[in-house]
Amino acid sequence: MFDPVLPVAVGRLDARGRLIEAEARLLELNERAGGNVGAPLAVPQIATIARLAQRLGIAISRNVIAADGEEDLDLWVRAQPEEGAVRIEVSGWRPRPAWQPPAAEPGRDGDFLRSAADWMWETDASLRITFLSIEAGARCGFDSSAMLGQPLTRLLSLAQDEQGNLPILTAVAAQARFDGQKAEIRGTGRMVRLEATPRTDAAGRFAGFVGAAHMLDPPAHPPAIEVPLPLPEAPFGGFPDSFSQRLDRALRGPLGRIIANADSISAQSEGPLKPDYAGYAADIANAGRHLLGLVDDLVDLQAIERPDFATVPEAIDLADVARRAAGLLAVRAAQSNVRIDKPALDEQLPVTGEFRRALQVLVNLIGNAVRYSPPGGMVWIRLERDGAMGCVIIADQGKGIATEDQERIFEKFGRVDPDEQGGSGLGLYIARLLARAMGGDLLVDSAPGMGARFVFMLPCRD
């Protein structure tokens, strides 16, 4: 979620809250806020923590957001009373977007993980298990109760990924969410896929994982249930498939209403309003649209991740699909002052794939390209044949994607910049799954500063 190595700026306040000394970063922040050495600290959030630490006589750590000019800064502040003074350490120093997708809270992440998991687990910072779904053991052939308190590696034998890394350890180092850690439940020969989100303490330190496990193989013998009569309806749950339907039904309507109302407040269609309230309403509408996009993605994901998911092999013209996708995004591109250079009307590239799904992939790719293009930029769509594959190449003039991030963007919830607004982190994951389900693939090549190039390929039809 943030840099593993946080730049720390140290400062000292006297007993009356006046700044005695501070390192450059903190000093500058304080000066921009109108403060000075010898005067009370001018950043109120930090001053409050320092005062509390002094009054209570204990070290206090908190995550605060402080305004710095036009920007909001995300800071980790620790205040420690020392004879007649308070020592403060400020780290983090990350600019914060005006609005963040509401996924930062571990509790909510937990709900999210829970929605699809076979069982749940949690660890402390030393990766010892602090919680396990108790019935998971019986279902998967291990003794849950004997595993509690044990290192996670006692329950699971972790497998390296293609690059020879353990995703879970990389995630500990970066305090980041991970997905796709494969592991064997020791002694059972059964494989699971782990995903988890980190917990962070008030000082910004790693405090453990909240995670989910997905079984990768069906149980050898489905548990026999001896039931004389149809059992009473289960009060909770239901079939996994119905989850997406319920999610869809339960969220789409209310979200639609929230967005519509917030939009009309923001447009002040019912009469004039204080500008900041109109601004808040616009934020609400944007947040709602983000959530609606997430619902779409999740519903889609539920279908695509099923083992029996298949696409319809249709004879399609990739050039035509690309032109249509570009057409769909023309308005958004114009709003962002980005031009889309789409294939000429006479170009053709006959391939096999499902029209609807190919369009979905291209809309996602071109949409991303438009989003990351600088104003006045250009998005190129080119067609190519590469052996038995027909390729569409989408290139933009955005900031590009560093080599080490190029696989991450295809992971579930994978993002290069976790603070970035909008998007669910599912789009490219879904797009690649779709491309592969149609017998093709989705690749990226890009270098930072050079723009991103995505190649979407489908088998040629001769």
Next chain:
Amino acid sequence: MSDNPVDMRDGATIGAKELLARAAAAETRAQAGLRVAIRDFFLSEDGRLDERTRAALAALLRQLVESVEAEIREHGVRLLTGRGENALAATLAASGLSATDRLARAGLLRDPALMTELIARVRQEALGVALPMQAADDPERPSLINRFVQHPDRLLASSAMAVLIAESRRRGGPDAGQFTQAELPAELHHRLVWWVAAALRERSLAAGDSLPLLDSALSEAAQRSLAAYDEGDRLEAAALRFAAAIDARPHELADLLVESLGDQRIVVFIALLAHALGLSYETARELVLDPAADRLWLALRSLDLPREPIAQIGYALCEADPHRDLESFADTLDAAMTVDAAEARAALEPVRLHPDYRAAMLALRRSERLE
């Protein structure tokens, strides 16, 4: 949430007769609704449930009744099927009016002991998850309970393990709800089981002549459910046994209390406190959950805790609970530190009395005020 407001009962929209009847009843209902709204408006803000607590309480209550209901119904159905009463079994198995709604309508769920327990449970859980986490300075160092799981003393290790198991069981799996136990104190569980059995009977009254068969199956199922229940399996009981096994020395207690809060183990925190003070879990929980925590500060002082751990505990609780005010805690802290341990113990004496005795004294005092 339906976009389609037409009520499609059994595929037919409501008939004219029903509409007329409903319109006639509307005035009475509107009046009744207004009375509830007025009463609601004038309720004192002190002690009112906030929306989150209210929603969590409703969910917990429903889950509690439904898990008891499922157990009794399932076993009752099995018994009846075994006795060849298939039709009766089907009647019992058929879903009808929810037992929660029925018991609530009858006013039974307003039982003060039950509601005290459930409200405390909900508040305890809300406080627990909101506590600021505190990672150890050494990332390799396991959290509090996990260290005890590794302890060479088998009693300590197994009681620590029991806490982890009880907590995992209480929190349930991805499809939580069906497996979690009711986890009420035995007396309350007992009451609830019979209430639910009676509600199930009422729902199946259509059985007519075969009622005696149904009665015997339901009461047998209820008794089985009671026999299988062990209140010693509850998380709170496991945590108390853990605290007793540690039996912390005064100088160890402060660190354990602070660390248990930093691990979000509120139940362990309360159990450690209860054991150290020689109080029941419920009484200690009452001290901890009370947002005006004066009795808690006295309790900590009566254990001769130094200023720093009391400040850390107070800070953590204030951060976790929006009803607590950090500034006023800081004011209280200095005052609390001037109270010595013996004084604090004397002031806490009333809390140590038998809970029923305390309740009786409070009831008398209340009645005096009403006269």
